[in-house]
Each structure stands twice: as structure tokens, then as C-alpha cells.
Amino acid sequence: MKNAPARTPEITSVLVRTIAKLLFLPILVTAVAMLIKGYAQPGDGFSAGVVGALGILLQYLAFGRRTAERLPLVGFAGKGVFAGLLIALLVAATPVFLGQPVFTHYPPAGASVIYVGTIELITALLFDTAVFLMVMGFVLGGVQMIAQTIADEDEYRGPEATGPEFDASAGTDVEPSSGGGRR
Amino acid sequence: MTDQTLLVLPAGIPWVLAAVFALLDGRRRWVGRIAAVGLGVSFVSMVALALRVLRDGPVEVVAGNWPAGVGIVLRADALGVAFAVVSIGVMLVSLLYEVSLGMRSRTFPAVVLFMAAGLTGLFLTGDIFNFYVFFEVSVTAAYVLTSYRERDYQVRAAFIFAIVNLFGSVVFLIAAASLYHVTGSLEMQTVAERLGETSPNSAITIAVAIFVAFSLKLGLFPFHFWLPAVYVGSHPPVAAILSGALANIGSYGLLRFGGILPDQLALGTYAVLILGSASIIYGALQSISRSDVSEVLAYSAIGQAGYILLALGLGGPVGFSAAVIYAVVNSLNKALLFLVAGLRGPLVGAAFAVGALSVAGVPPAVGFIAKIAVFKAALAAGAGGGTAGAVGTVVFVTVIFVGGALSFVYMFQIYQRVFLAREPQGGHVEKPSPRATRALVGVLAALVLVFGLWPEPLLVLGEEAAAVLTGSPGDVSGGGDSP
Amino acid sequence: MILAFSLAVAVVFGSGVFLVIQRDLLRVVVGIVLISNSASLFIVAAGLTRGAVPIVPLPGGDGASASDPLVQAMALTALIITSSVTALLLSLIYRLYVSHDTMDIEDISVAELREAEALERKNRPEIEENPEKGPAAEELEERSR
Numbered sequence: 001m002k003n004a005p006a007r008t009p010e011i012t013s014v015l016v017r018t019i020a021k022l023l024f025l026p027i028l029v030t031a032v033a034m035l036i037k038g039y040a041q042p043g044d045g046f047s048a049g050v051v052g053a054l055g056i057l058l059q060y061l062a063f064g065r066r067t068a069e070r071l072p073l074v075g076f077a078g079k080g081v082f083a084g085l086l087i088a089l090l091v092a093a094t095p096v097f098l099g100q101p102v103f104t105h106y107p108p109a110g111a112s113v114i115y116v117g118t119i120e121l122i123t124a125l126l127f128d129t130a131v132f133l134m135v136m137g138f139v140l141g142g143v144q145m146i147a148q149t150i151a152d153e154d155e156y157r158g159p160e161a162t163g164p165e166f167d168a169s170a171g172t173d174v175e176p177s178s179g180g181g182r183r
Numbered sequence: 184m185t186d187q188t189l190l191v192l193p194a195g196i197p198w199v200l201a202a203v204f205a206l207l208d209g210r211r212r213w214v215g216r217i218a219a220v221g222l223g224v225s226f227v228s229m230v231a232l233a234l235r236v237l238r239d240g241p242v243e244v245v246a247g248n249w250p251a252g253v254g255i256v257l258r259a260d261a262l263g264v265a266f267a268v269v270s271i272g273v274m275l276v277s278l279l280y281e282v283s284l285g286m287r288s289r290t291f292p293a294v295v296l297f298m299a300a301g302l303t304g305l306f307l308t309g310d311i312f313n314f315y316v317f318f319e320v321s322v323t324a325a326y327v328l329t330s331y332r333e334r335d336y337q338v339r340a341a342f343i344f345a346i347v348n349l350f351g352s353v354v355f356l357i358a359a360a361s362l363y364h365v366t367g368s369l370e371m372q373t374v375a376e377r378l379g380e381t382s383p384n385s386a387i388t389i390a391v392a393i394f395v396a397f398s399l400k401l402g403l404f405p406f407h408f409w410l411p412a413v414y415v416g417s418h419p420p421v422a423a424i425l426s427g428a429l430a431n432i433g434s435y436g437l438l439r440f441g442g443i444l445p446d447q448l449a450l451g452t453y454a455v456l457i458l459g460s461a462s463i464i465y466g467a468l469q470s471i472s473r474s475d476v477s478e479v480l481a482y483s484a485i486g487q488a489g490y491i492l493l494a495l496g497l498g499g500p501v502g503f504s505a506a507v508i509y510a511v512v513n514s515l516n517k518a519l520l521f522l523v524a525g526l527r528g529p530l531v532g533a534a535f536a537v538g539a540l541s542v543a544g545v546p547p548a549v550g551f552i553a554k555i556a557v558f559k560a561a562l563a564a565g566a567g568g569g570t571a572g573a574v575g576t577v578v579f580v581t582v583i584f585v586g587g588a589l590s591f592v593y594m595f596q597i598y599q600r601v602f603l604a605r606e607p608q609g610g611h612v613e614k615p616s617p618r619a620t621r622a623l624v625g626v627l628a629a630l631v632l633v634f635g636l637w638p639e640p641l642l643v644l645g646e647e648a649a650a651v652l653t654g655s656p657g658d659v660s661g662g663g664d665s666p
Numbered sequence: 667m668i669l670a671f672s673l674a675v676a677v678v679f680g681s682g683v684f685l686v687i688q689r690d691l692l693r694v695v696v697g698i699v700l701i702s703n704s705a706s707l708f709i710v711a712a713g714l715t716r717g718a719v720p721i722v723p724l725p726g727g728d729g730a731s732a733s734d735p736l737v738q739a740m741a742l743t744a745l746i747i748t749s750s751v752t753a754l755l756l757s758l759i760y761r762l763y764v765s766h767d768t769m770d771i772e773d774i775s776v777a778e779l780r781e782a783e784a785l786e787r788k789n790r791p792e793i794e795e796n797p798e799k800g801p802a803a804e805e806l807e808e809r810s811r
Contacts, residue, residue, distance in 0.1 A: 046742065085202040089195070095248075096191050102257070103247040142753050146760070153764060312740055319747045326754055335765055336778055342758045346686065349698050349751060353705045356744055360705070363736075364712035 012062050020062035027055030035132050036119050045128030049135025056140060065147050077144060080137030087130035091123055186235070186242045190259055193229040193267070194303040196221055201296035209292040215282035218292035222278055222299055226271045229303065233264040237647055243309070256370055258309035261647035262442075262507065266435045267306035269511045273427035273518040274299050276627055277420035280522055283619040288331055295424065298324035302428060306435060311359045311369045315352070318432055322348050322400075325429050328421050329413055336416040347409040351399035355436075358392035361385065375443045383446075390447035393440045394455075401433025403492060404462035407485045414481035419525030422477060426484050427518030434491045434510040438503065441495055442652035448498065455496035456575075460582045462489025467589035476524045476597050480517070483542065483593065486586060487513045490557055493579065497560040504649035505556035508641055512553040515634075516541045519627045524601070526624060528615025532602035534628035539594035541631050544587045549634040552641060557583055671711035678704035691759040691769045695752065702748040706741045713737030 301321030466486020541550030565576025685697025
């Protein structure tokens, strides 16, 4: 384990990198489609968030942490959780100030909906976007946090110690080397 | 102010503040202060809600303007608000305590707020699955709190805590799914109504699963093994929050589901009573044999939980009201004792003594009221039961008395060791803690005394809460009857 | 179908319990994940109905032909909660791994005992005379047998 995959992206094969590059946009488009069509067809903010996050994690796998975090907005993933939470709370709480129960969505069932293309503009969509942000932010933020901790650890221990192979950007966690503890 | 605003405010404020504060550095003084003010506002609105509920009866809202039966029901009744008020109060005091000592972690205020949000939601929901979700929110916040300050043993304690509690959550989740399967509803009142028509076999299995899940949370005797490990290493305000606020989930859950499954509770009366008595005696004996303050308090928590279970098992309006009163009083006691145990300086010893008297159930402190309530429940249970009832009463009264006497012994053992030992331990003179922190603890101790001398609000709360459980809201048959 | 589901739940739950009682912390986490997933499986089993996609407007006009959406929502929520708690647990064991270089719970306890003793020896010099007789040393002795 001289070359930890996190620091030398070239260790992944050409095949993986090409596929990752090719799949990147389609995955994100699928995620957005699942998000906005969630009311007429299967899909919702959560599954959209998972699909989107997996798409970006694939970039982590193929090109390493540094390159992946250069993608727009990926660096702010951790903040996305709280932005999402605030939007969700806003959607939930607004009806209370209008004298309706929490989580009342507008426009109500049966009323006419504003269309943008084929997208129906309803507050439930905003709520799902918030969920989407939270899921994306949670997955990516968590991975970034662990990757960052490991990078700091390596720096601290010096280059010889490769550190524990619990590297999220390496994709797999190699055996936790617990054998040494048994006598 | 409309009912629903009142219902949403106490849970909504902590949610919003938690989301905001998670991005800020909690070690800054102003962040901690604003968080405390926010939690204070939440507490005040909760008290307002509680007064409203006690005056006008339960407040109910169906979320999302859905028809009843489809949407998630939020319901504030006397039982829920009683637990909510005391839990948020304990968390508020603990947060203020940490702010006055100086926060050492950036996430502490946010985590406490998340937990407050989860707990208020849990106490104010009328939906079983929603209950599970809020319960996970607050328990997850608790895992993070346990590992606060990141010492190795704290991280290990958090790990054990998380594993054990996750197991409990899974058992509860399975019970919730089974309830949905047999009744076709998750709304607590509907479930209670429909359970009578289902097969008693499935109902008793579900009841046992729920009992195990909440006993794990509460740390009752056979399920207590994780509790000392978690409390011993933890920081005083964290321990206070865990035992004064989080443990309430266990007692609340047992009571609430005892009201939903009254026939099963009546069937299991003997098991519940025996486990409760065993918990009291075991906790007291273990406490006496320990020397570390937090360890003694941890084992004492096991014993105190036994009283709640005993009162629950005795059942009937008197028993349920005793259980509620005991749970509320126990939260106050534990918060006071855990907070005081970390302090040094003038008047701290006095505050500890108040807490110790309260645990032992000696008159001026509020613990006396709680012990009397359990006594009354034991007597009431014996009154209608002939010879068997009389024997039972004698046994339980003895257990209660012996438990109380033992708790007196162990509490004052610690008092002697910690506050009366003249020579400073470890060769260094201990600095008195900040005045603000001591004042805070003093207020808590004063509260324990005030409620001891003027127990009416507590008794009314207990009676109203018991009425929720035994009474007619779901028109369930009249609660678990006495043995 | 009920038998298949209950067997599956039992096997998953049992494997989870087996892993939870291991000494390796990573296995414990995997075990608790399995236990949680058996609960999700149980939820699905408890409310499984076959029917059309439960999206309004319903194909048959009434709710009879649609499958029950609530069960799926519950299972999904349970999964989300499990996944976030798993992330927390993994970060906790990572934290332990960093400070002890092992994931074995007993090794960690022994190391902690040793640290506690070292601390106590520093505070109370009279123990110094007999450093071999600490609980950690005894524990080590016992385990080397």
C-alpha cells in the first residue's frame, strides 16, 4: 500500500475513468428527473438525492478527492444539509402563519397549478428539493469529512504511514487489520 | 395565539435554531447564549401549551390539512406536555450550565437543540411511526452528546450506547410495524380502539416487544448493563441531559403504550411489578458498593427507574399518576445531582444535599411527594384485592421503604466523601466553580424544595396525565387494573 | 410468502446478532446494520400488498386496487435513519481506531485500563512500588495464557 488511491488517481484504469466521465451527466439528469417528476411518476427527493450523490461519488472513485471537489458546488456539500433543512422547515412552518396546519401544501388538491413546461409548481416540489439537498449534502459531506480527516492524519503521521485503509475515496475498506491484537 | 401555533412553536424553534447553529461555532459565547435564549423561548411556549392543555383539554392538529385518519396527528395531552416541560427544562438548565462554564465543542448547542426538537416532537405526536422517527432524532443526538469532548472512553461509551439503543429501536420498530399490521393504523387512539378486536396472541407479543424496547432506554434491571458505562465517563451536563431528559423517553413510552395496550399490561402485571422491585433493590445495592460519584448516580438511576415501573404495574388512576409524578421528579433530581457533582465551592454541598434528600424521599424535598404517591398506589392496589392484595401491599411498601432507606445511605455516602472531606484530593486545591453556574444549580435545588412544599401543580399534572391513560379519550377499557 | 419473509427476517436478524457479539468493532457495526435491515424487511413483510402504483388518480378509481404506500414510506424512513446512524457509528470506530490502532474491543479496554493506571500512578506515587500488580497487567497475563 505504498500508493494510496486517494492521492494517486492514475491507479484507476482508463476504463473506469472513461465510464465515470460518460456517466456523469446522465446520472445527474436522471436525478433531477426523479426529483421533478416525483408527483406523476415514481421518484422523490430522497431517491433523487441518492442517485445524484452516487454520480458524484463515482467521480471521487475514478479521479480522486482533489479532482472531484473541483466540480462546482461539491465543496459546499456539508452546508447543503442545513440549507435543505431550513428550506424544509420553511415549507413546513409557513402554513402555520397562514392559519393552516403544518405541512399544508399549496396549491391545495383540485386547484389549478402553474406549469413551467410540464413541471407542476407546487410547494411539495420545494420540500422535495430540500430533501434532495439534505441527502446529497449528507452523503457527500460525510465522505468529504472522512477523507479530510484521513488526509490530516497522514500529514500528521508522515508519508510512511499510509494510515488506516478506511479511505472513503478509495471506495472500499480493506480489512481493518485487527489480527495484530490477538496473542 | 391559535392552538396550532402553540403546538408548533415549542418544536419548531429548536429545529430552526439547530439548523442554523450547526453552521456556527458553538464555542463562541454569543452562539451559546442565543441557543440558550432560543431553548428558553421554546420552554416558555411549552409551558403555555401545558397550561392550555390542563385548562381546556388536549390540543390536536392533523398535519398537512389531510382528513383525519390519513394525515399524521399531532396531539398535546397532559401526559405528553408533562414530560415535554420537564425534559426541555432540564435541557435548558444543562445548556445554561455548559454556557456558563465555557463551551468546549463547536457542535454542542446545535446537538442539544436537535435533541430538544426530537423530544418535543416525540412527546407531542399522536402517531406511532412519527414517534419512532422523533425518538431516533433525539437518540442520535444523544449518541453525539455522549462522545462530547472525544476522550477515548467517552467515544467507547457512545459506541456501546449507540449499539444498545439501536437494538432497542429496532425492537420498537418491529413492534410498530406489527401494530400497523394487526390494526391497519398508526394513529395511537385508533390503534387502541382496534386492538380489542385483534387476536390476543399477537397483542401480547407486541406488548412484550414494546416493553423490552422502552426498558432498554430507561435502563431497567435486566436491561441496564449499558447504563453505568455511559454515565460514568460523561461530562456532567451531558449526564444530566441523558438521565433527566432522554431517559424520559423510556418512562413516557412505557406509560403511553401502557395506555394503548391496557389489557396486556394487566396481564403482565406481576412481571412488571417483580422487575420493578428487582430494579429498585439491585440499583440501591449496587449504588452502595460503588465509590465514584457518577457511578453511584448511574446505578441509582436504575433503582429510581424501578419505582416508575412499580407504579406503572400497580396501575389504575392512582398508579399511573404516581408513575408520572415519579418520572418528573426523578428527572429533576437526576439533573440536579449530576450537575452538582461536577462543581465545587460554597453552597454546592447544600444543593447536593437537597438533591440527595429528594432521592431518598425526605420531607422538605419534592422526592417525598413522589414516594408518597407510589406508597398511595401500593395501598390503593391492596385495598380491593383481599388477602393476596394485602400481602402484595406489604411486600411493595417494604420494597419502597427499603429502597428509600438504601438510597439515603448511598446518597449521603457520596455527600460525605465529596463535600465533607476536608483535605483536598490529589494534592491540589480545587477552585470554586463560577458563580453563575452555582447560581443555576441553586435555582434547580430551590425548585426541588418549592415543589416539595407546594406540590399541587405536580399532583394536578399527575392526575390529568393519568386521566389521559385510563380515561375515555380512546374509550379503551379502564386501564390496567390492580392485581 | 409469509414463511419466506419470516425466514429471511430470522436469518438476517440472527446473522446480525452473531456479528454484534464479536470483538471486532467493524463486525459489530455490520451486525447492527443487518439487524436494522431485518426490521425494514419485517415492515415490508407486515404490510405487503400487491397492487397498482399508489399514485393519484388511482387506476381503479378507488383505493382497493392500489398497494399500500404507507409501508414503503415507513421502510424508506427506517432505512434513512439506519444509514445515518451507521455513518455516525463508523466515525466513532474510526476515532477509536486512530487512537488505538486496533478495532478489537478488548484490546481497547486493556489499553484504556493501562492509561487509567498510568494516570493514577502519576497522581498517587505510593502505588509506584509495585507497578506489576495493576488490573491491566493481570488482564494481560490472563489473556496470554
